[in-house]
Each structure stands twice: as structure tokens, then as C-alpha cells.
Amino acid sequence: MKITDLIIAETENWVAVNKPSGLLSIPDREGKETSLKTLLKEKYGEIFTVHRIDKDTSGLIIFAKNEAAHKHLSKQFEDRQTKKIYLGLVTGSPSVKTGRIDSPIAEHPAQNGTMIIHRKGKEALTDYEVLEDFSIYSLVRFQIHTGRTHQIRIHMKDIGHPIVCDVLYGDGKPILISALKKKYNLSRNELEERPILGRLALHAFQLAFKDIDGKSIELEAPLHKDMRATMQQLTKIKKK
Numbered sequence: 001m002k003i004t005d006l007i008i009a010e011t012e013n014w015v016a017v018n019k020p021s022g023l024l025s026i027p028d029r030e031g032k033e034t035s036l037k038t039l040l041k042e043k044y045g046e047i048f049t050v051h052r053i054d055k056d057t058s059g060l061i062i063f064a065k066n067e068a069a070h071k072h073l074s075k076q077f078e079d080r081q082t083k084k085i086y087l088g089l090v091t092g093s094p095s096v097k098t099g100r101i102d103s104p105i106a107e108h109p110a111q112n113g114t115m116i117i118h119r120k121g122k123e124a125l126t127d128y129e130v131l132e133d134f135s136i137y138s139l140v141r142f143q144i145h146t147g148r149t150h151q152i153r154i155h156m157k158d159i160g161h162p163i164v165c166d167v168l169y170g171d172g173k174p175i176l177i178s179a180l181k182k183k184y185n186l187s188r189n190e191l192e193e194r195p196i197l198g199r200l201a202l203h204a205f206q207l208a209f210k211d212i213d214g215k216s217i218e219l220e221a222p223l224h225k226d227m228r229a230t231m232q233q234l235t236k237i238k239k240k
Contacts, residue, residue: 003039008060008221013069013212014050015040016062018221021199025052025061037063051077051147059086059204060221072212077147083208086142086152087131087223089201089230090161091170093138097130101155105148114168115150117158124148126155134234137164137175141205152202164201174198175230180237197230 001020008016017036019025024035026049040047040063047063048070064070076082106121108114125145132139138161142152153169156162162170174195208218223231 001039003043006036009219010065011211013066014062014064014073015044015047016060016207016219016221018224019053019058019061019204020224021056021058021226024055025049036061050074053204054150054153054200054202056200057086057202057204058199058221058224058227059202060207060219061204062207062209062219069212073209076209080145081210083206084144084147084204085206086144087203087205087227088140088142088152088156089137089164089175089197089227090140090156091137091164092161093133093135094128094130094140094159094161097133099128099159101126101128101159103155103158105151105154107149115148115154117154122146122148124151124155126152128156132235132238134238136180137234139231139234153200165197166200166202175201177233180233196233197226199226201227201230203227 006017008018019036024033026037027035037047037049044065047065050062050064050070050073053059053061064073102125103117104119104121105115105124106118108116123146127143129141130138131141144151153163153166157169165172165174175197176193177196178193203223204221206220211217
């Protein structure tokens with residue numbers, strides 16, 4: 001994996017990256033797995049964590065290149081002055097196409113690394129809008145106003161439409177072409193069907209913030225190949 005292929009934009013103060021699903025944003029406690037921060041440190045030397053996205057989520061993440069930028073950007077995330085937009089495929093077809101989910105989130109008391117909706121949890125606010133309804137799945141735009149762990153994932157589970165291929169909060173099932181097309185045959189070389197999408201269908205799409213000089217910055221990370229291919233197939237099938 002070439003780190004240069006993942007960079008969307010950069011200045012002398014920060015670098016924005018389109019993270020693939022399956023790559024840690026920052027090193028975990030054990031430090032055995034490669035992380036995006038480690039790859040960036042190899043390229044830039046010093047690098048500072050501003051925010052993070054889940055290992056299984058793909059998309060836009062920004063790192064600071066110096067302490068001044070780190071302080072400036074981190075404060076905006078802490079003060080909720082950034083605009084964070086995600087795209088995700090959810091299971092089913094939400095009956096309410098636009099809504100706000102205001103449900104506090106807490107750590108699961110017994111299951112490490114899992115979150116739950118709990119009245120004594122921390123405030124968590126998610127706006128959502130269904131962009132495309134494919135019946136079996138729906139493409140949804142999310143704007144998160146808080147940055148809780150697994151926020152979108154637990155909120156969508158709570159309203160009965162978990163993110164596709166979510167092993168923690170959904171059924172974890174991948175998307176197979178055979179499930180979408182009635183007439184589907186494996187090619188001669190295939191022993192079993194490979195999923196068209198076999199990972200969490202959630203992508204950090206857009207980020208808006210103020211640069212050190214006060215200039216408004218709006219960044220966008222294109223969907224990765226697997227999600228683009230899935231969207232193309234769903235669109236084709238819907239048109240039939």
C-alpha cells in the first residue's frame with residue numbers, strides 16, 4: 001500500500017487521507033498492526049493525531065504536521081466546529097427518510113469495545129437522510145454532531161437499519177451478486193462466490209474546518225472501489 005496514493009490534500013500544516021477499510025487510524029495498545037499514523041510518520045517524520053475513524057470504516061481523516069496545527073484543529077473537533085459527513089449502506093428501507101437520532105451512548109458493561117444506547121451515556125447526535133432506496137438496502141447520508149465511538153453504527157442499529165456487513169451491530173453478512181441477480185452463475189475459475197462488498201459499508205465522505213489562517217477548507221474523499229462497484233450494481237438492478 002502506497003501512502004501517497006491515499007493522500008487527498010495537504011499543506012505545510014496538515015495532511016488529509018482517504019483511509020481504506022481494515023487499516024487502523026492510529027496504533028492500538030499492542031502495536032502489532034500497521035496503522036495509518038505509522039505510515040505517515042515514515043513519510044513525514046513527526047505527525048499528530050487530530051481525530052480518528054474506526055478501523056473498519058473507510059474515508060477521510062486528517063493529521064497535523066506540527067504542534068500549532070494540532071492544537072488549532074483538535075480544538076475545532078472538541079468544540080464541534082467541524083462538519084463531518086458520512087455515507088453508508090444500511091439494511092432495509094427506513095420508513096422515515098430524513099431524521100435526527102438523539103440517543104446517548106455508553107460502553108457495554110460486559111462486552112469490551114462494544115457500545116450501547118443508555119440514558120446515562122454521553123450525548124450523541126446524528127442527522128440522517130436516505131439518498132437512494134434500493135429496497136433491500138438504502139444509501140444514507142449522515143452528519144454527526146458528536147464523535148462517539150461507533151456512533152452511526154449503534155444509532156442505525158437502534159432504529160432497526162444497521163450498517164451493511166456490520167459484525168458488531170448487524171448480521172455481518174457481505175453483499176453477494178447472487179443475492180441481487182436472479183440469474184447469476186459462477187465463472188469457471190471460481191469455486192465459491194466472492195462478495196462484492198465484504199466489509200463495513202460506512203465511509204467518511206466530507207470534512208469542513210477552518211485552517212490556521214482562518215480560511216474555510218472543505219474536503220471530500222471518493223468512495224473506494226468496492227463501495228463504488230456495489231452502488232453501480234444496486235443502481236443497475238433498481239432501473240430494471
